[in-house]
Amino acid sequence: MNNTDPASTRPLPPGPPLPPEQPGTAHTATGQPGPAAPGGGTLTATQVSAWFGSNKVLEGVDLDMDAGQVTALIGPSGCGKSTFLRILNRMHELVPTASLAGSVLLDGEDIYGRTLRVTQVRRHIGMVFQKPNPFPAMSIADNVAAGLKLTGTKAANRSELIEESLRRAGLWNEVKGRLRDAAGGLSGGQQQRLCIARSLTVRPDVLLMDEPCSALDPTSTRRIEETIDELRGQVTIVIVTHNMQQAQRVSQRCAFFLAAENEPGRIVESGPTTTIFESPKDSRTSDYVHGRFG
Amino acid sequence: MPCGADMGGTVSGDTVTAVAEAEPARRRIESRLTAGDRVYRTLATAGAGATLVLIVLIGLFLLIKAMPALREAGWSFITTKEWSPDAEKPRFGVAAMMFGTLISATVAMAVTFPVSVSTAVFINEYAPRRLRRPLTSLIDLMAAIPSLIFAMWGLFVLVPFLLPLEQWAVDRFGWLPFMKAAAIGASLSNAGLVVSLMTIPIATSIIREVLSQVPRHECEGALALGATRWGMIRTVVLPFGRGGIIGGTMLGLGRALGETLAATLVLSLTFEIKPRVLENGGITVASALAVQFKDAQKMGLSALMAAGLALFVVTFAINLLAAFVVSRSRSGAGVDA
């Protein structure tokens, strides 16, 4: 199985040079296309539907998430954004009653197909959760490197990788003196950035973020938005957010989900973020982004 | 809380302007209990107190009853292996029984620990979801089966089944001093194996319960990094459950130390120290008490009480040690990743 596995032959992209930890200097302009040759993978969801038991919660979702771009998923509570996000890295199937239809392609390859193992899918498509979930009693450094050990990746330059990931997540300066302390002792915002660092260490092609800032203060939120900005062009990012300003600040593309009463969630409209926010085609999108419902 | 001088650190660091009177008096925090709370507190305190008093009373009772024998034997009570307390010249001690008890308990634990942990992990993480509840009930049910049943099954089924295997081990590794054996089947290690039949269900039941409390979002964190199921178990589930694993094993150990029937039925009881764990013979404290009681005279009874006291002390010490270990290990600690 190993030999026929196309994903295992996909080389690790070389690490980008360490960005200086000066917020806002590397990329200040959002809403513009990334660098000419973007890193990251392209995710394509086609006709995705999802159920919990007999309850259909998503129907016919089509969405392209372009390489190196930030795609924001917005919509009222309960419309299936988290469900959709978890389908993108096969976390959905961890719920015993869950089932789905449709397909998700990573760089043209079906992540639910026979050629890819679920562990490889998740290694290439990382996830940051709404609630920070570091391994609390493990040291900060071990947390960042956990993905290497868990995926059986040998790394000669472990400590450099740890530093690089922490820098990319904007946490290095705060924790460099206490890398051996338990991660449970960090603040909520630091824990969330630690989780981002942890998911970056395995060099994912795609990073899924489910309301990563919902439990954080404005400063931590800004740091994470800067992090997202710095990652743009290197990693494809899909982010769920309830914060319209945040969606506008960080994303280049945007998809609006909506579930009518007792109906599964669908994408009402998707496209460039500027279009969704400034000249949406659908009146429901316009109502939502202007805070008129939801 | 009283205003203690040692409660420093809460005053502002502004030492230049801070004067003694400037510090506000700390309030004594009073919380008045409701009547219901007071009743429950009284009941709970009484219950806990009663347990402690009971333990002390049992210890005292044993000590008083054991006194004549302990006076008679002195320190030789610990080093002597013979047991003839009612003879003209009494000679008796716990050396053989304590050795046998520790060996059979060690064998039992060596089997119980890996089997219970892996059974618990299997039920929680690998077994098909619809089998989880039946399997859990089955284990809990097994924990409730009287030890006599296990002892008989062990004697008539398990031990004969293991005989060829043990014979092979003795033939093959007999050059090792502790693997030598003239006759096999009624050995300390077999007694330990039969004890493990009784300790596995109870340890598994507790460990499974503790492991099922693992925070699911931490498991998802590991899986989302591309971990295999085993990787997740190793980094999240087992470290989280470490305290419970130790606790469950210790409860099993407590039972193993006091287990009477297995040794009484399986062992060919002899008062000797048997480092050849596969060879017939040996004795445990509990089985000695069981078989010697009815024929014991005055000194014999006191000597048995002394043996009981020794077991009481050892069990107590081991459990204290376990409590110490558990309180020092935090969930999630000690994994390197």
Ligand SMILES: Nc1ncnc2c1ncn2[C@@H]1O[C@H](COP(=O)(O)OP(=O)(O)OP(=O)(O)O)[C@@H](O)[C@H]1O
């Ligand atoms: N584990 C589950 N079992 C059963 N139903 C579920 C489960 N998780 C989610 N659902 C249902 O699926 C629907 C979509 O939920 P989902 O969590 O995807 O919404 P969401 O858009 O992320 O909402 P929010 O913005 O509040 O996070 C909801 O109706 C919810 O009740």
Ligand SMILES: [Mg+2]
């Ligand atoms: Mg959600």
